[in-house]
Structures are given as structure tokens and as C-alpha cells.
Amino acid sequence: IGLEGVYNWGSRFAGQIWKNVMQELIKIKKPVDWERPEKVVFAKVCNDSGLLPTPFCTNTKSEIFISGYEPKYECPIHRSEYIDVAVCIDSGLLPTPCTPIDRIEIRKFLKGEEPKEYDDAYSCDFDVLIFPSGVIKTNMMINLTINLKNDLAESLEIYINDTLSIVLNKNNLNYAFSFENEGIYEILFVLKDINGNEISHIRRMIQVTSE
Structure with missing residues (x-):
């Protein structure tokens, strides 16, 4: 806290005093190397875990x-x-190549236990924006914004828990809906061409609560 009209307060002022004191002390006694006590040892450790490094630890350091x-x-x-x-x-x-970089992270797995399936929450052919995001309340209106990125796209089928809810034409992709009951709902968006062939799909999960 400052004092009105007083400007020589704070850590910067104290730091300058400490600097002046140390400079004078160095003139009296020159600094020497630290002498390791008898029962103090150095050991190399992994920089991440602090334990003994294995051949696979790429970042190590010496600790006392x-x-x-x-x-x-x-x-x-x-x-x-x-x-x-x-x-x-x-x-x-x-x-997948369509997953945004900011939605990817590196995780460690035991060999053989790493995931084998690919995430299908994103597509290179279209984007889906669900608003509001996060946990949804019952009877709250959910608005979808669809952005097509494939010129072959003709229609978009929307499935809720494996049941076809609506088919949207590429010229009218506005859609809003709500849920009356609590639960976790799987929303599947299937993009199709003029012949009804699937181009790609996006799968999202929505949690609905009454609280």
C-alpha cells in the first residue's frame, strides 16, 4: 500500500538497498564455490517425474x-x-485430419491399450455448431448452425438416438429443437449427395437435465 506523497516505498526501493549492501559485502569477502556437505549427494533424475531416469527419459537434470x-x-x-x-x-x-488442433492432446497408454477407433465429432465436409453448448436444460431451445464445405452435399439427415428426426435440404439448413426429458442423447448428422450416398457424418452427445 502506498503512502500519499511518499515515493520511496515498495519492493523496488527495498531491492535497491539490498543490492547496495551485497555489493559492499562482496568487496569485504569474495564469493567462493559452494562446499558440498559430507552427507549431501547429487543424483540424476527425470525432469518430469523427479525419479530415476529410464533410457526413455529425454529430459533429465541433477538434483541435490x-x-x-x-x-x-x-x-x-x-x-x-x-x-x-x-x-x-x-x-x-x-x-482424424478434420479434428481441430486445439481439440487434440498427447496421452500415454500401455502398449496394446491405446485407442483403435477414430473420433467422428468433426468432418472435413461440413461443420455443426450447437448453441447453447454444454449441459442443456429440458425444454430449452437448441439451435443448429450448419456450414457446408463440400459442393456435392445435397441434404443433411439428423438422427437422435438412432431415430431419424428430420432431413434438411442444402438450401435450408436452419433447425431448432428441444428435449422434454433428461438424459444423454446421441445426435448423428449424416451428409448425403444428390444420389443419397453418405459423404461423411458427425456424431455429437448432448446431456439434458432439469436442474
């Missing part, structure tokens, strides 16, 4: 420990049985 308290176990993060896999943040499934 009291003898007997240095790490005894190897890093569990970087091991041969673990692999790094890029997944979609929302579903944990594999991303």
Missing part, C-alpha cells in the same frame, strides 16, 4: 539430496511399455 533420500524407483512415465498417442480431448479416441 541428503544421502539416503535420493530416488530409489525409476520414472513410471517414460518406459518401454508406454507409448505416446495423439487423441481427441473430448472422446479420447484417435483424431
